[in-house]
Amino acid sequence: MSGFDTAMVPVLQAVLSGVLVGGVYGLLSIGLSLAFGVMRIVNFAHGDLVMYGMYVGVVASAALGIDPLLALPASFLIMAVLGLAQYQFVFRRFVGATTLNQLLAAIGLGLALQMVAQLVFGVDARSATSMFAGSYDLVGPFFFARAQIVAFVVALIATVAVELLLRRTQWGKSVRAVADNIEAAEIVGLRSQRINLGAFALSCGLAGIAGTIMVTYYPTDPTKGFALMPIAIIATTIGGLGSITGAFLGGIFCGVVQQSTAMLWNSALQDVPLYVLLLVFIAFRPTGLFGGRSE
Amino acid sequence: MSDAAALEVTHIAKRFGGLVALRDVSFRVAEGEVMGLIGPNGAGKSTLFEIVSGNLPPSGGRVAFFGRDCTADPPHVRRRAGLCRSFQKVRLFETMSVGENIAVAARQCLPPDKDWRAEVTSILERMRLTPQADRLPSEITLADRKKVEIGRAIAGYCRVLMLDESLSGLTHDEAEELIGEILALNRDTGITVIVVEHVLSVLAKMVKRLVVLHNATVIADGTPSEIAHDPVVIEAYLGTKASVLR
Amino acid sequence: MNRRRQSLILGAAAIVLTALLPVSGVNDYIVAVAVRMLIFIALGQAWNVVAGIGGLLSLGHGVFLGLGCYATGILFNDYGLPPWLGVWVGALLSLAIALVMGTMTLRMRGVFFALATIAVSLALDQLARHYVDLTGGDNGLALKFLGNSLWFMQSRRPMPFLYAALVFVVAYYWITRWILASRFGLEMRAVRDDETAAAAAGVPVFRTKLLGLLVSAVMTSVAGTLYMQSYQAIDPETAFGLSQAIQLQLPALIGGLGTSWGPIVGGAVMILLSEGTNLGSTKLGIAGVDILVYGLLLLAVVMYAPKGIMGLFNTRARARSES
Numbered sequence: 119m120s121g122f123d124t125a126m127v128p129v130l131q132a133v134l135s136g137v138l139v140g141g142v143y144g145l146l147s148i149g150l151s152l153a154f155g156v157m158r159i160v161n162f163a164h165g166d167l168v169m170y171g172m173y174v175g176v177v178a179s180a181a182l183g184i185d186p187l188l189a190l191p192a193s194f195l196i197m198a199v200l201g202l203a204q205y206q207f208v209f210r211r212f213v214g215a216t217t218l219n220q221l222l223a224a225i226g227l228g229l230a231l232q233m234v235a236q237l238v239f240g241v242d243a244r245s246a247t248s249m250f251a252g253s254y255d256l257v258g259p260f261f262f263a264r265a266q267i268v269a270f271v272v273a274l275i276a277t278v279a280v281e282l283l284l285r286r287t288q289w290g291k292s293v294r295a296v297a298d299n300i301e302a303a304e305i306v307g308l309r310s311q312r313i314n315l316g317a318f319a320l321s322c323g324l325a326g327i328a329g330t331i332m333v334t335y336y337p338t339d340p341t342k343g344f345a346l347m348p349i350a351i352i353a354t355t356i357g358g359l360g361s362i363t364g365a366f367l368g369g370i371f372c373g374v375v376q377q378s379t380a381m382l383w384n385s386a387l388q389d390v391p392l393y394v395l396l397l398v399f400i401a402f403r404p405t406g407l408f409g410g411r412s413e
Numbered sequence: 414m415s416d417a418a419a420l421e422v423t424h425i426a427k428r429f430g431g432l433v434a435l436r437d438v439s440f441r442v443a444e445g446e447v448m449g450l451i452g453p454n455g456a457g458k459s460t461l462f463e464i465v466s467g468n469l470p471p472s473g474g475r476v477a478f479f480g481r482d483c484t485a486d487p488p489h490v491r492r493r494a495g496l497c498r499s500f501q502k503v504r505l506f507e508t509m510s511v512g513e514n515i516a517v518a519a520r521q522c523l524p525p526d527k528d529w530r531a532e533v534t535s536i537l538e539r540m541r542l543t544p545q546a547d548r549l550p551s552e553i554t555l556a557d558r559k560k561v562e563i564g565r566a567i568a569g570y571c572r573v574l575m576l577d578e579s580l581s582g583l584t585h586d587e588a589e590e591l592i593g594e595i596l597a598l599n600r601d602t603g604i605t606v607i608v609v610e611h612v613l614s615v616l617a618k619m620v621k622r623l624v625v626l627h628n629a630t631v632i633a634d635g636t637p638s639e640i641a642h643d644p645v646v647i648e649a650y651l652g653t654k655a656s657v658l659r
Numbered sequence: 660m661n662r663r664r665q666s667l668i669l670g671a672a673a674i675v676l677t678a679l680l681p682v683s684g685v686n687d688y689i690v691a692v693a694v695r696m697l698i699f700i701a702l703g704q705a706w707n708v709v710a711g712i713g714g715l716l717s718l719g720h721g722v723f724l725g726l727g728c729y730a731t732g733i734l735f736n737d738y739g740l741p742p743w744l745g746v747w748v749g750a751l752l753s754l755a756i757a758l759v760m761g762t763m764t765l766r767m768r769g770v771f772f773a774l775a776t777i778a779v780s781l782a783l784d785q786l787a788r789h790y791v792d793l794t795g796g797d798n799g800l801a802l803k804f805l806g807n808s809l810w811f812m813q814s815r816r817p818m819p820f821l822y823a824a825l826v827f828v829v830a831y832y833w834i835t836r837w838i839l840a841s842r843f844g845l846e847m848r849a850v851r852d853d854e855t856a857a858a859a860a861g862v863p864v865f866r867t868k869l870l871g872l873l874v875s876a877v878m879t880s881v882a883g884t885l886y887m888q889s890y891q892a893i894d895p896e897t898a899f900g901l902s903q904a905i906q907l908q909l910p911a912l913i914g915g916l917g918t919s920w921g922p923i924v925g926g927a928v929m930i931l932l933s934e935g936t937n938l939g940s941t942k943l944g945i946a947g948v949d950i951l952v953y954g955l956l957l958l959a960v961v962m963y964a965p966k967g968i969m970g971l972f973n974t975r976a977r978a979r980s981e982s
Contacts, residue, residue: 225957232954394782397764
């Protein structure tokens, strides 16, 4: 192998790891993007549902002896139900416009969820072991944690499934109709509140899946959810607010930028370029890379 | 009167992606004129309105205000120059009183040597809103809300007033009253008025000249009676003649 | 007119009572709580300008608080520059950051600006944690204490800060009143209510929003210097963390957004609640209950009393005047 190739290995390794990590960031973001696209709700409590999803994995593996991967459906359902409750009690009244009050309500809700987690699970970090924990795959000169590969695949499947759901099913079509023009949708007889409720539950269920898959390689604590929100927000904005595939690709983009920064500059400052990129996108390309809603 | 028109739009075009909203729209409005702009829903009236008031950039063409090209000016600059508008769905400052709503425009657009308080008082009187001055917009009738919006539109400095379906939603009597006030405004102050409506019936007695927009372009320009007998217009409104022209 | 006189008398009474606190024989703890209350009222008054009057969703105002604290602290510790001068460096830095942030995001509507404020505070958080030599990193920055001194704005006891903070609150109250009555305030409220309609009334929307942000940023940063001198320490979490950002928002939210009395009433309520829960949770041995209280408070206010305490008061006054 020539000297040039050897020098490039760590960089490529960083990019490839970034893609894997970024896929899961994408999974974090598609739910957020869905809620914004349909209801104009920026759900800052989304990350806290991800955190609860992580604890579902912890409980499954530590208390019940079940592999977290098998707990994915349960996690989806639990968070979807929690999402229904959130929608009914809080977000229902904020549909249609991102207002200061909506953002603050979501933050307040997130804080409350975080405190409940702290009271139930304690402040210490917890992790869950899946069947793939600790195994690594070597592909040429690159190595990957198998748990991350699995997580990436799950993220990809979830994204494709949501896109198909929105594009190919009758329900998906009505969701998109409500997202486009709520008044017109109601005139043709769609019941927007019920459709919003479903979309919001789906958004929260996705947060649950994201959390449970993440905890197979990343320990959790009650503040983890909020700590994950910035990346999800940036991925969603870069992908184009409201776009599902955009959010997924935005997540990968963020993962690559983050891992490359850590590799080439400084891992303690790995997120700083992302924050700068967010400002740049807002200023020069608010519809994101993949054309979401510009408002 | 100078030979520059109060408002002149020349070869205006607007595309949204592949959709053509306006193509080659041109017309002039003389100073002091009361002109109607009509067309069925989707003809491009709203798009044209937003382009003239500065909220949408045209894909091509220019807008000139008293001979000066203002195509690149932002909306607030046009307003300060005297190009004023109302909104199809009334947009007031909902947390501010009727008087404050008018004061916003008066304090922006009045020449600095004039007293804005006096201006607000006189606008309130002209629009017969003095008793409502301290009320919130949510506490007054739709007809009064429309009057507040027109008052806000003309406060300070106004040379051309563009009204976007201001008469819709009003009862016959309320509409009559508002028309009276708009015509009085034109008579007393010489303000040029452009009225956009999708039905002609209300406009016929109000304007001496009509421009008809259909399928993204101007299909007729003339007096109301000329328009009513114009075969192109009748063709365009085929089958809906009765509802549109009367 | 009557209400104006009422509020004047109330205000004067509050000032006199606060000023007499140190000579009334209460202990320093009570005085320190009063200082904390006044500082958060002042910070709340600053946030109220951009968010309450201007309607801009700033969720990261800790940026300007942090810049005020760090600038005065670093300049004093490393260069011996007294806070009387350091405060202006902090204000200039805040102005610069606000200018960049505002120019990049305020042409867009609502949500983008909110996201940008979060991004900037997180970026500063990571930078402050990393550049340990300059900022003290995670452990934070402690002011070198040189003994009681007016020139260095230092005092072992909280009493001088009580008067300083009182001056801030009164000054910021008058600034708020002035803004509300001025043409600039009218513009900001118009933009808050409806940007498109404001532009159609001749208001330069972008410039108005930017100016509101700049004024608020400088007010926050200057109050940040007082914060630094009073607490004598700052760390990344306290400056740029979420719970601080919320503490900057709650006074105006609880009291009433966009009103001159709102942040004052709300700040007092917030600190009393926070002190109360802290006392309670120490006894119970549970940490961080105040965060839960803030969360629930936030939720309760925005859902059930979006106009705050002053809103309840005003609705009643309005109802009375009409009956």
